[in-house]
Amino acid sequence: NAGVMQNPRHLVRRRGQEARLRCSPVKGHSHVYWYRQLPEEGLKFMVYLQKENIIDESGMPKERFSAEFPKEGPSILRIQQVVRGDSAAYFCASSPDGVNQPQHFGDGTRLSIL
Amino acid sequence: AQSVTQPDIHITVSEGASLELRCNYSYGATPYLFWYVQSPGQGLQLLLKYFSGDTLVQGIKGFEAEFKRSQSSFNLRKPSVHWSDAAEYFCAVSNQAGTALIFGKGTTLSVSS
Numbered sequence: 001n002a003g004v005m006q007n008p009r010h011l012v013r014r015r016g017q018e019a020r021l022r023c024s025p026v027k028g029h030s031h032v033y034w035y036r037q038l039p040e041e042g043l044k045f046m047v048y049l050q051k052e053n054i055i056d057e058s059g060m061p062k063e064r065f066s067a068e069f070p071k072e073g074p075s076i077l078r079i080q081q082v083v084r085g086d087s088a089a090y091f092c093a094s095s096p097d098g099v100n101q102p103q104h105f106g107d108g109t110r111l112s113i114l
Numbered sequence: 115a116q117s118v119t120q121p122d123i124h125i126t127v128s129e130g131a132s133l134e135l136r137c138n139y140s141y142g143a144t145p146y147l148f149w150y151v152q153s154p155g156q157g158l159q160l161l162l163k164y165f166s167g168d169t170l171v172q173g174i175k176g177f178e179a180e181f182k183r184s185q186s187s188f189n190l191r192k193p194s195v196h197w198s199d200a201a202e203y204f205c206a207v208s209n210q211a212g213t214a215l216i217f218g219k220g221t222t223l224s225v226s227s
Contacts (some may be wrong), residue, residue, distance in 0.1 A: 043204065044216040056213065058214070102148065102160050103160075105157040105158040
């Protein structure tokens with residue numbers, strides 16, 4: 001079974017452009033989480049989604065960032081008008097329905113802002 | 115607020131020696147606790163988890179961890195380290211398994227020959 005698939009693995013954008021990061025969860029998983037890893041820091045939670053619903057976005061910056069997990073297709077993390085400080089590794093994780101299900105992580109997207 | 119502290123930023127261990135990585139958490143109720151490992155350029159792999167029950171938890175790759183409520187700790191151990199164990203290790207906590215994870219800043223493990 002394929003694990004969590006993230007693409008692209010590396011993304012370079014210029015300041016002011018838009019960045020779209022994609023995440024396909026493990027087949028059968030309906031819960032998706034996005035985390036950001038900045039240099040010298042641990043991973044920080046951004047947003048938790050189930051199909052077509054945002055469950056918890058307490059870690060999302062108030063502006064420029066949005067996330068979706070449509071009924072069909074991958075989850076998308078969108079960053080508009082990127083700035084240098086958005087340079088980071090962005091990780092997606094997924095988990096299935098049911099109690100006590102741990103999160104399984106993808107290999108991340110490394111975003112670099114020129 | 116929940117938090118996780120990994121006091122050691124970097125640890126070097128000789129191959130074949132034992133290993134203990136420290137993790138302290140701050141959480142009011144019974145936490146869900148995890149250890150993940152990250153190799154350079156890769157994602158995070160789950161080593162083990164504690165939800166309830168036996169406080170000594172066995173994981174993959176020969177790792178184990180012990181939950182000590184009185185010390186608010188969940189230290190990771192391995193009796194004999196292999197060179198392939200060199201990586202970054204993250205301890206994490208959540209209030210239940212399906213919600214946001216709060217991560218520590220990680221401990222980088224180097225293995226010397």
